[in-house]
Structures are given as structure tokens and as C-alpha cells.
Amino acid sequence: MDAPMSCVQCGHPHPVPITRRPRRPRYSCRSCGAVFRDAIVDRERPAPIGRDPLSAFMPERMVRWVREHDPVTDAPDRVTLARWYKDFDALVAAARSSPEARATVERVSELPVDRLPVGVPAFSKVCGALRATCYDAELAAARLGGADFILERVGHVRHWLATVGRSTTWLEARPAPPPARAEVEALLAARDWYTTEQVRALFRALFGVDKGPSVAGVLERFGDERVRQALLAYLESGARPLREAVAAGLDAG
Known part of the structure; x- marks a missing residue:
């Protein structure tokens, strides 16, 4: 069984397996030292997105959801991409209390619902932080809090600004x-x-x-x-x- 995508405590990617023999293997985080069991070893993970063009602009769980729920383009404009981020963030937040939303997220996400972030800065706020810092990903992420999920979002939004969204930059x-x-x-x-x-x-x-x-x-x-x-x-x-x-x-x- 593959290791979990990230630490359940700090979110650091690719924890180290301690043993694979138990039914629920144990892992150790190289960043914070947490030791934990994989809560999703018995659940089939979604297939990797591979070369889907949208995966440059958003995480794979969001790509799967977009492909299921919205007529899409491979080169979304600012309004479209902002709407996708807003709606997916709302879906993840609703999954904490809505069985229907939870089932949807579980179907598309490589991570369990309870390990997905709630309250990640909105698309427009990430654009603003990148604009203010001359499109420096590390500086922008630090302004927004610096957590791993924020770094992930900043990286995707910056890539959109560097390519499809270049016309929106100063x-x-x-x-x-x-x-x-x-x-x-x-x-x-x-x-x-x-x-x-x-x-x-x-x-x-x-x-x-x-x-x-x-x-x-x-x-x-x-x-x-x-x-x-x-x-x-x-x-x-x-x-x-x-x-x-x-x-x-x-x-x-």
C-alpha cells in the first residue's frame, strides 16, 4: 500500500512508512515527528489525473470535481477559475456536516475529508498577494499564512497567472x-x-x-x-x- 499523501498533523508530504505489515500501516512524519496510521488504506483512491491541463491550475481533487460538474475549458479565464475555487471550497466546508457533500468530496479526493483544509484564502486573495509581491510564490504564501495547502494554492494560481492569466497581471x-x-x-x-x-x-x-x-x-x-x-x-x-x-x-x- 502506498504511503498517505501527507502528514495528518502538519500536512508535510510523503511521510515515511514504519511498517506495512499491520492491516493499517503506521507512518512517521519527517517534518513534525508525528506517528500515525493511514485512515484511508481500505478506501480506493481516485485515479491520478495525469496530463489533464487543468491540473496545472488546481489540485487533482478539484480537477476531478470540475470535470464532473461543469462544462469546462482547458484555459479558464479569471471569472471561471475564481468561481471554481469558490464553489469547491464551499463544497469542502459543507462536507463537514452534509452527507451528500461529503460523499462527493470522498469520491474525488485523494485525501480524507477531515484532512482537507477549510478557510484557505480565496482565489482573488491569492492573486492579490502574488500581485503585491511581484509574483513571488514564497513571499505571497508567507503573507497568507504559509501552510502547505496555501503553498499548493499559491503555486497553482501563480502558474495560471504565468500562462493563461498573463493578461491580468500588471x-x-x-x-x-x-x-x-x-x-x-x-x-x-x-x-x-x-x-x-x-x-x-x-x-x-x-x-x-x-x-x-x-x-x-x-x-x-x-x-x-x-x-x-x-x-x-x-x-x-x-x-x-x-x-x-x-x-x-x-x-x-
Whole structure:
């Protein structure tokens, strides 16, 4: 029998089997040290999704449910994907008390209902965290709590933003007018950027947009000195190395 997908206590993936001989094998978690038995060894697990295109944008349990319940496309738009996440989250929450919802989740999920998360940040909130942090998955997940199921969701949503949803990112926004040289020089002299005008000048110089990530997200992702060097590069040649770094990161992801 294969090992459970994740630890029942902390959610860390691929716990280590201690013994396979009992009817219900025991496992040990390499992350938190928990020792537990597999509660689902007697239940047939759903077949793997394999190469289904939707598995890039959501966990396999959700792919199975979507394929059963909704006329689908392999390239969902923002409205459609947000609705799928909202409805599936509601189904998982209802499964705690509704036998019908529980039966549905048990049919599609590789994990028992009681090990599935309730209260994972909504699709729109994950998009917001990624937008604010220049689409850095680790920083976005940390902002949202950092649990394994959050990391899973951030990874899927980021992949959608990098591919099908690329047009919704601030990288694809209409180019903003260039900032005045004096505005950029003032940014280099300032200790912080607080005013609306300063933030707009910062985003125009670094990314060529009026509205982009959060200032805190930019500093978290790149640091003060790298931002300063990027502003100098813009003054010298009009280059935007941080924009290029964000775009390359999404391309690679």
C-alpha cells in the first residue's frame, strides 16, 4: 500500500512508512515527528489525473470535481477559475456536516475529508498577494499564512497567472507615461516613499506602470540596494531590470 499523501498533523508530504505489515500501516512524519496510521488504506483512491491541463491550475481533487460538474475549458479565464475555487471550497466546508457533500468530496479526493483544509484564502486573495509581491510564490504564501495547502494554492494560481492569466497581471497593463527625471532623482534622495505621487513615480521608473505591486512587496522581493540600483539604471539608460526579473520569473514558472 502506498504511503498517505501527507502528514495528518502538519500536512508535510510523503511521510515515511514504519511498517506495512499491520492491516493499517503506521507512518512517521519527517517534518513534525508525528506517528500515525493511514485512515484511508481500505478506501480506493481516485485515479491520478495525469496530463489533464487543468491540473496545472488546481489540485487533482478539484480537477476531478470540475470535470464532473461543469462544462469546462482547458484555459479558464479569471471569472471561471475564481468561481471554481469558490464553489469547491464551499463544497469542502459543507462536507463537514452534509452527507451528500461529503460523499462527493470522498469520491474525488485523494485525501480524507477531515484532512482537507477549510478557510484557505480565496482565489482573488491569492492573486492579490502574488500581485503585491511581484509574483513571488514564497513571499505571497508567507503573507497568507504559509501552510502547505496555501503553498499548493499559491503555486497553482501563480502558474495560471504565468500562462493563461498573463493578461491580468500588471506586467501586461497599459504602459504609463515615463516619470520626470527630477521625480526619479527625488526618489533616490528620499528615505521612504509615502505619497501617491512618489509611489506612482517609483512604479513608472521600475516597471513602466501606474499601478503595480505594493511598495513593501517590491522591497521584500528585491531589497533597498537593488531598488536603488534599478532607479540609477533607469536614469542612465531607461532600463528596467526589476521588471525584466519579474517577467523572467513568471516565464520560468
